[in-house]
Structures are given as structure tokens and as C-alpha cells.
Amino acid sequence: MDVPAPRVLIAGCGDVGSRAAAVLQARGATVFGLRRSSAPLPTGVVAVRADLADVASLAALPEGIEQLVYLPTPDTRTPEAYRRVFVDGLERLLDALDTAALRRVVYVSSSAVYGDHGGDWVDEDTPPQPPGFNGSILLEGERRLAARGLPATVLRLAGLYGPGRESLLRRLQAGQARVPATPFWANRIHVDDAAGAIAHLLTLDAPQDLYLGVDDTPLPLDVLYGELAELLGAPPPPPTGDAPSGIGNKRLSNARLRASGFVPCWPDARAGHRALIQARAG
Template sequence: MNASLLIAGCGDVGTRLGVRLAAEGWSVYGLRRSVTQLPGAIVPVAGDLQMDECPSAWPTGKLDYLVYCAAANSHDEAGYRSAYVEGLHRVLGWLAEHGQTPRRLLFVSSTGVYGQQGGEWVDEGSPAEAAGYSGRVMREAEQLALGSGLPATCVRLSGLYGPGREWLLGQVRQGYRVASEPPLYGNRIHVDDAAGLLAYLLQADQRGVVLENCYIGVDDEPAPLDQVVAWLREQLNVTHWSDTAQVRRAGSKRCSNGRARGLGWAPQYPSYREGYRAILGDAGLLEGLQLE
């Protein structure tokens, strides 16, 4: 059975999701300000989540699913609130205007809602009480999604990386330093796996699988940042250290993907090693790569 999907905030992850499901026969609409970059498989819906007026190209008829995966234009509290809370509120209003009641809303959230900093293991049942504005606003948006009147699931992603998201590689090339004690655990997921998890959840719902209201989207192996940096230095043959490029991040937690795996999902890139190997291979940098 074909299904229809609207992706509100159809950027990198949303586009990868849309292409994936369009190939499975889904009708996919992508809402974003500039639609010129959308591939032909996704029906463009030019619109601004920060404007009250409903996009003129809003799809008519039944919408089976909504994925809300906006990104903030500015990294301050006002920017976060505009993108995640006010933008979602507008989209829910546009659905109501058109009498559309999707069978499920997926809200793409972040593990930044967790405030744990001591390397603790975190899952969907852990307290989500981040003190910073980004985590607090994201939790507010999650509550808006869960209280929208639609069946809703929040998907908390962490540490997105992949083609075009290579900040850490650039830092390592500059001789990036990171403390090893205490270990600063980080969590990550390749952009293809993030899109794959969203697709998996939508297809599971379509099959009648009962979904939880929250899933964490990370790979199988939270890792200390110094370990990731050391491995990347080896792959890139970096031998120098910078006196200025040093990590100052204080947060440290280990996020579990056990709930998503229990549903049957598995990441294509189970750790940073497989994910970064793919990036380095695409860039032609695999000569002399040390496989483990």
C-alpha cells in the first residue's frame, strides 16, 4: 500500500528519508524555503516555517504521515523556539486548516534534552532535564508534538555526521587536542542511518507495529572523544598537535539505541569507524587505512 508523507524542514536528513521512501512507492512532499535543491523524487512545497501563511503548494487530500525535522537558523533561544516550537505549531495549524489528520507524527529531536554529564548510560526512560536553553526548548517542542492530538513519536538524534558534515575531520587535520581523563563520551549517528531509522519507524507503523513515543537514534558504540580523535589521526596520518585547537566541552553521556534495535532496526554504520571509513573512502583518502 502506498502512503503519503510530508517532510516539514526537508534538509539533509529529510531529503535522504524522502528519496528512500519514494523509491518504495511513497508519495513524498518536501517543505522548505528553497526547493531548488530537492531531487525529483520529492514533490516540492515552498514554504517558510517562520511565516504564518500556509504554503500555496500545500498538498491537498489525505496525508498519512508528517515528519517534522526543522533546523534552527540561529543558535540562540529565540532561534530554537522559532524553529522547533513555533514552526511545529504552525504546521499543526496548517494540517487542521486542511482537515488532515496523519496517522503519525515523527518529531526529530535531539539527545541534547538530556543533562547527564558524568558518562552515564542514558535511554528513553532517563530524566531529560537539560539546563541549557537548547535542551529545554527541544523538550517543550517534544511535549507539543506528543500533546498535538496526533499519534506522535519523538526521535532523539545525536552527533549527526556524514558527507558535508565533516567538522571533526577538519579539526583533527588542524591538530585538535582533547583530554583523555575524565573521558568525554560522545554519541553519533551517520546521516544515512538517521534517515534509515526514520524510514524504519514509518514503515513499521504502516505495518501496524505499535510504536513507543520516543526512540534514541545513535550508533552502537558511544566512544570517548580522545579515542575517536586518535583513530582519525591515524587514518589521516596527522602527527602534529595544535596549541590552540582544544576541546572545552563538559558534557559526557552514553546513549543507548536498545529500544530502536529491539524494534528490529540496525545501523548500517555501527560505530564511528565504519562511518568515517565511508567518508574517507568517498574522498579518496583510504590509502594506508588501518582496518581493525
């Protein structure tokens, strides 16, 4: 007996959401993409024009949504903007949806919920200690969702890179990048792997409630930057910079996500960036 294609709503169907939509469509899902703007969505994705900050705009959501992916983007990097979408917007959307039909919610959060661990390994069992407002608000959103009692899974993503996210390469090429004078770990995930992880979690019959979305290879920041600079034909960045703020020094483990059956296409950010550099060179 054929299983009907799931009806999936991607709330915040931007870059990563659009990539996830393409993966889900290839698997037969009917995908709805919620956006504030009228910017075009990938072919075949049903546009839902709505604003998570406007209750009235959520009055005509599609019926029978069985799977929800929540990954909006704040207008600005301020506490007010983050709360508006990751906490208040989530509550408004869940109030507007027929949650009785929901079989799975994936809330896309961030590894920013973890504090500094001195370079030690961090996994899903590590207690969150957000060093900045962004991590604190995302963590509040996670907890609000858990309080709803829905079949929900949180995916905490590491730093994204990929097509359209090449500012690091530009800074290295221009000699503007710096690395900290003390050791600091970089944790990354390619945008296509982030999208693939989202789609993967929607296929699991009994996913756990939390996963870390990161590649296989945490790298010392000076190693990552130095190897990329070499590929670009640029000098290695000098160790005169400050440690990245609001992140914390740690190595993120993807062991749980891997154990669920997910295999990243780009397990090492050096290879992923190398492909970007080659694509830029034509």
C-alpha cells in the same frame, strides 16, 4: 489487496530530510518536501515552498497528508530561532494541516535534551535535564506535540556525521582538534542511518512514543579522535581541550530502536569515518 502508497510531508527537507525522502520513495511513498528556499529537491519529491514562521505561506499545503516528519533547521543558533521553528513553527504547521488524516508524526529532536550523567548509560527512560537552550526548546516542542494527542513518535538523534559533515576530519588533519583532559564519551549516528531510522519509524504499526537515534558504539572522545587522526596520518590531538559544552558526558543506548527492528549500516563511527576518509582520498 494493495495498500495505497502513503503521502508523506517532510517539513524541513534538507540533508537528512532528503535522505529520508529517498528511502521513503524507494518504498513507494509519495513524498512532499517543505522548504523555505527554492533549492532543488531529490528527483521525484514534490516541492512545497513555505516558511514555518509565516502562516500565510502554509495556506496551500497538500491535502491528505498521512505521515509527517518534522525536522526543520533554525536560521541561527539562538533561542529565538530555535523557538521559531521547533515550537511556534510546529504549532503553525499542525494548525494548517488536516490532522484528522495524520496516521503518524515523527518529530526529530536531539539527545541535547539530556544533561550530564558522568559517563553513565542513558536511554529513553532517563529523565531529560537540558543543559542548554537548544535542548530546552526541543523538549518543549516534544511536549507541545504530545499535548495535541496525535499518533506521534519522537526521535532524539545523537551527533550527526557523514558526507558534507567533515569538519572534524579537517580539524584533525590541520592539527586543530583537542580532546578533554578528563574522560568524555562521544555518541554519533551517520546521516544515512538517521534518515533510515526516520523512515523505519514510519513503517511500524505501533511504535513507542520515544526512541534514541544513535549507533551501537559510544566511544571515548580521545579514542575516536586518536584513531581518526591515525587514519589521516595526523598526530593525535593533545588532551588540552575543554569538554564539549551543552552536551553532557553520557553513553546513549539504541537498544529500543534496535529492538524495533532497525539495523544501522554504520554501527561504529570509526568505520563510518573511515569510509569518509577513503572517499575524500578518491
